Amino acid sequence: MNPASDTVLTSPKPHQVAIVDSDASITNLIKLNLEDEGYGVCTFANAEDALDAGFAHTDLVITEVILSDINGLMLTGIIKSNDDTSHIPVIICTTMDSEDDIVKGFDAGADDYILKPFSLREMMARIKSVLRRRSMAARNPYRPTATASAAVKYDGLSVDTASRNVTIDGNAIALTRTELMLLNALISRPGHFYNHSDLYRIVWNKEGNASSRALDVSVSRLRKKLGKYAVHIVNRSGIGYGFIEK
Structure with a gap:
């Protein structure tokens, strides 16, 4: 048989x-x-x-x-x-x-x-x-690594994820958790561009690809709160988002 x-x-x-x-x-x-x-x-x-x-x-x-x-x-x-x-x-x-x-x-x-x-x-x-x-x-589960607790600064913009404190020229601004994680990722690596998948893992702590609209909306809201520093967040077509020092 x-x-x-x-x-x-x-x-x-x-x-x-x-x-x-x-x-x-x-x-x-x-x-x-x-x-x-x-x-x-x-x-x-x-x-x-x-x-x-x-x-x-x-x-x-x-x-x-x-x-x-x-x-x-x-x-x-x-x-x-x-x-x-x-x-x-x-x-x-x-x-x-x-x-x-x-x-x-x-x-x-x-x-x-x-x-x-x-x-x-x-x-x-x-x-x-x-x-x-x-x-x-x-x-293939994603395991986020620990991030440094020290504040990250650029000119008059300061981001401290440990205390959830973000200031512009010494004045505190209110960010949601999503906006805070997004800003911290971008400002921590000036000149580096993240694709949508990378930012999805960092911001929402999930594997995969976020809806591009959700990410764009979050970036748009963040820019509105950053005032004069909004121009430093740049979107390069086909590459992703990054923080540029000007």
Whole structure:
């Protein structure tokens, strides 16, 4: 008997996706397309039901921000702050389209941010991209190195991540954690340009590629707060962002 004839070939386990959205037309649309692609899907009209069901077998969560109980940002934060679920990627799919909304989504821990109305083709591509990044990160986990606590200075601009203190000409300015990490990375290596993937790891402490819009929005907000020093943050097409001494 040929030993190969006894080999049983099994199909890989399909990815399990949880969709949290009170709009049944949206959830059904995404659900049908995911199921056509071989995904397992469960849907929830609110965050409480999703949390009650748990995410033990979930590979991806897609959530709206506007929900009847716990909003999508809070749900994302709950998922990402729990050791048992922090590895699960979250895509926020919402009508909340301001710069602040997008940055808040990524600050909450979202792995991608998709605006409604959306293209189904783009939605499916981004779902696959997020799951692919998650698979790569699981095989090659990123381990951030410790950073020096000493303040970094350029002219009248001073950045101290240990105390979260940033000053311009002696005057303190308020930065979010994302803006602080971004500025510190750039000013610590003047003349060096980071690609999006590098900044994603440094700022959001994740492996993979951030949405370019999220990064651009964060840089735009940072520049507005830096006043005369905004011109030192430069974006070179095809290369990335850097801090230039002028």
